[in-house]
Amino acid sequence: MSDIVTAGILVIGDEILSGRTKDKNIGFIAEYLTNIGIDLTEVRVVSDDEAAIIEALDALRSRYTYVFTTGGIGPTHDDITADSVAKAFGVGIDHHPDVVARFAQRFTPAEMNEARMRMARIPDGADLIQSATILAPGFMIENVVVMAGVPSIMQAMMDIVAPKLKSGVRMLSDSVKANAREGDIGGPLREIAKAHPDTMIGSYPFLGEDNKPNTSLVVRSRDPEKLAAAIAAIKAMLAGLNVAK
Amino acid sequence: MSDIVTAGILVIGDEILSGRTKDKNIGFIAEYLTNIGIDLTEVRVVSDDEAAIIEALDALRSRYTYVFTTGGIGPTHDDITADSVAKAFGVGIDHHPDVVARFAQRFTPAEMNEARMRMARIPDGADLIQSATILAPGFMIENVVVMAGVPSIMQAMMDIVAPKLKSGVRMLSDSVKANAREGDIGGPLREIAKAHPDTMIGSYPFLGEDNKPNTSLVVRSRDPEKLAAAIAAIKAMLAGLNVAK
Numbered sequence: 001m002s003d004i005v006t007a008g009i010l011v012i013g014d015e016i017l018s019g020r021t022k023d024k025n026i027g028f029i030a031e032y033l034t035n036i037g038i039d040l041t042e043v044r045v046v047s048d049d050e051a052a053i054i055e056a057l058d059a060l061r062s063r064y065t066y067v068f069t070t071g072g073i074g075p076t077h078d079d080i081t082a083d084s085v086a087k088a089f090g091v092g093i094d095h096h097p098d099v100v101a102r103f104a105q106r107f108t109p110a111e112m113n114e115a116r117m118r119m120a121r122i123p124d125g126a127d128l129i130q131s132a133t134i135l136a137p138g139f140m141i142e143n144v145v146v147m148a149g150v151p152s153i154m155q156a157m158m159d160i161v162a163p164k165l166k167s168g169v170r171m172l173s174d175s176v177k178a179n180a181r182e183g184d185i186g187g188p189l190r191e192i193a194k195a196h197p198d199t200m201i202g203s204y205p206f207l208g209e210d211n212k213p214n215t216s217l218v219v220r221s222r223d224p225e226k227l228a229a230a231i232a233a234i235k236a237m238l239a240g241l242n243v244a245k
Numbered sequence: 246m247s248d249i250v251t252a253g254i255l256v257i258g259d260e261i262l263s264g265r266t267k268d269k270n271i272g273f274i275a276e277y278l279t280n281i282g283i284d285l286t287e288v289r290v291v292s293d294d295e296a297a298i299i300e301a302l303d304a305l306r307s308r309y310t311y312v313f314t315t316g317g318i319g320p321t322h323d324d325i326t327a328d329s330v331a332k333a334f335g336v337g338i339d340h341h342p343d344v345v346a347r348f349a350q351r352f353t354p355a356e357m358n359e360a361r362m363r364m365a366r367i368p369d370g371a372d373l374i375q376s377a378t379i380l381a382p383g384f385m386i387e388n389v390v391v392m393a394g395v396p397s398i399m400q401a402m403m404d405i406v407a408p409k410l411k412s413g414v415r416m417l418s419d420s421v422k423a424n425a426r427e428g429d430i431g432g433p434l435r436e437i438a439k440a441h442p443d444t445m446i447g448s449y450p451f452l453g454e455d456n457k458p459n460t461s462l463v464v465r466s467r468d469p470e471k472l473a474a475a476i477a478a479i480k481a482m483l484a485g486l487n488v489a490k
Contacts, residue, residue: 014447017285018416019276020463021449023268026290031264040262042297045271045288048447052287075428076448077435115431150450171263183320186360190322202259202293203321204266205395218265 005038005168008060011045012053012071012081013149024151025070032158037167038066048072053084061088061144066165068158071149073136075115082139085146086123096122099130099137106135129157140164169222174231178215178238181205185215188237196230198223249467250283250413253305256290257298257316257326258394269396270315277403282412283311293317298329306333306389311410313403316394318381320360327384330391331368341367344375344382351380374402385409414467419476423460423483426450430460433482441475443468 009029015021026043033040041064046052053072060067072081086093099120103112119136122128129138129147138147138157147157178185182205193201199221208214217234221227254274260266271288278285286309291297298317305312317326331338344365348357364381367373374383374392383392383402392402423430427450438446444466453459462479466472 011288014445014465015449015463016271017275017288018418018465019272019274019279019285020447022272026261027264027267029264030262034264040264041292043256043262043288043290047286074448074450075431077431077438078447111428113428113432115435116428118431119428173263173265183356183358183361183364186320186322186363187358190360193322200259202265202323203319204260205319218260220259220263 003168005066005166006041006064007033007038007066007068008041008064009043010053010056010060010067010069011043011149012048012069013045014047014078016045016071017047025149025154028151028155029068029070029158032162034171036162036165037170038165039168039171048078048080050080050084050087053081054088057085057088057144061142065143067144069144069146070154073119073138073146073148075118075136079118081146082121082123085141085144089123089141089144091124091141093121093123095120096128096137098128102130129160131156131160171220171222172224172227173218173220174227175216175218176231176234176238178217180215180238180241181213182215185217185237185241188241189217189234192230192233192237196226196233198226199230201230201234248413250311250411251286251309252278252283252311252313253286253309254288255298255301255305255312255314256288256394257293257314258290259292259323261290261316262292270394270399273396273400274313274315274403277407279416281407281410282415283410284413284416293323293325295325295329295332298326299333302330302333302389306387310388312389314389314391315399318364318383318391318393320363320381324363326391327366327368330386330389334368334386334389336369336386338366338368340365341373341382343373347375374405376401376405416465416467417469417472418463418465419472420461420463421476421479421483423462425460425483425486426458427460430462430482430486433486434462434479437475437478437482441471441478443471444475446475446479 016023030040044056046056072079122139123141126139126141147154199219202218204216219230261268275285289301291301317324367384368386371384371386392399444464447463449461464475
């Protein structure tokens with residue numbers, strides 16, 4: 001059985017914190033990681049501030065198997081992610097020859113200005129994350145994956161980097177619609193959760209199509225038998241409730 | 246001139262980290278705080294784990310004027326926010342008499358079970374955040390505002406608590422559509438940013454309706470004159486670019 005593989009996400013950008021841009025990357029990466037057997041454990045969002053980026057990055061990269069960052073790798077003065085990552089790792093940063101060569105094919109000499117050349121600045125020792133459709137590359141340095149903030153580009157980068165990551169035993173999940181209000185099943189559900197310690201049981205209220213309060217019970221486990229046992233216990237509990245009604 | 250008022254958000258919930266639920270609260274609260282003159286500085290998302298909640302809460306509440314939490318105040322075993330907050334503050338927690346009284350009006354004796362009574366557990370000294378339409382109340386203890394995870398309920402709670410918060414000088418913002426690619430204006434924009442230190446200038450690329458790459462330049466400042474000066478400098482720079490074309 002493989003070790004458990006964990007991850008943190010670091011979203012970088014004033015525009016998320018001001019509410020101007022609504023983040024769509026956290027949810028996408030969360031679901032993506034779950035699907036490939038990596039446990040997302042923590043997310044942080046910080047501003048375009050070097051000290052804030054480095055502090056959060058250092059906290060996350062020391063705790064989790066991987067850290068995924070989004071945002072701040074464009075051509076303008078507020079794009080400081082690559083430099084901040086280099087500083088966090090204590091390595092140099094310079095124009096990466098492969099990126100410069102690609103830019104030279106893509107841009108006229110006049111377009112190869114200082115701003116665009118910023119997008120070629122890659123920390124020493126990092127591996128590029130690029131493809132024909134990605135202009136400014138992302139990169140991976142040690143356990144940190146640095147990606148664009150634009151969702152479509154970030155998603156393309158995830159597809160490129162995912163096969164290179166080690167993944168753990170995939171978290172399995174199953175769910176049961178309770179046909180009961182959350183407050184009516186909280187007690188027995190707590191007992192089931194206690195009796196099934198290798199599972200995680202979540203309870204999520206929702207308003208059913210019949211406009212009645214209902215509850216979705218989600219069990220997660222890496223062990224299919226333990227998952228099935230907890231689901232069976234929940235179904236038995238719910239059946240008992242309905243008899244009692 | 247008032248002090249600058251800052252805030253952090255702490256989103257609590259396994260369902261966000263697994264990707265099962267896509268968070269909608271960060272963007273809402275971010276925009277809300279900007280509108281009332283509070284600077285959102287950091288966001289963290291953690292799982293339904295007491296140690297993780299307490300660590301993040303302590304980090305955020307010691308740094309920022311306010312902390313807003315969402316999630317984990319329902320009736321089931323995975324709703325541990327209120328207990329974690331009490332522990333972080335080192336205060337007791339018990340059934341709040343006002344909440345119990347409201348529940349007694351609302352629920353039958355059979356419905357007043359242990360699970361539902363969990364929603365009446367409020368840390369000692371906290372002020373309730375409630376209204377006729379809110380079942381499980383939120384609360385505010387010192388500088389921490391504890392709210393529901395369900396967006397509609399969280400939003401109702403923000404409306405209740407907002408008038409009680411001190412707010413700073415509102416951050417003003419203005420924006421200019423550059424009609425230029427981000428990479429073409431990054432250099433002069435950096436000089437403008439340097440020359441206008443009391444403003445924050447953000448550069449956000451987008452694909453225009455004409456399908457051409459375009460850039461939105463956003464200037465933020467608490468001082469309307471400094472904001473206007475930076476906007477004027479950006480417009481002059483862009484006019485110069487267009488003459489040069």
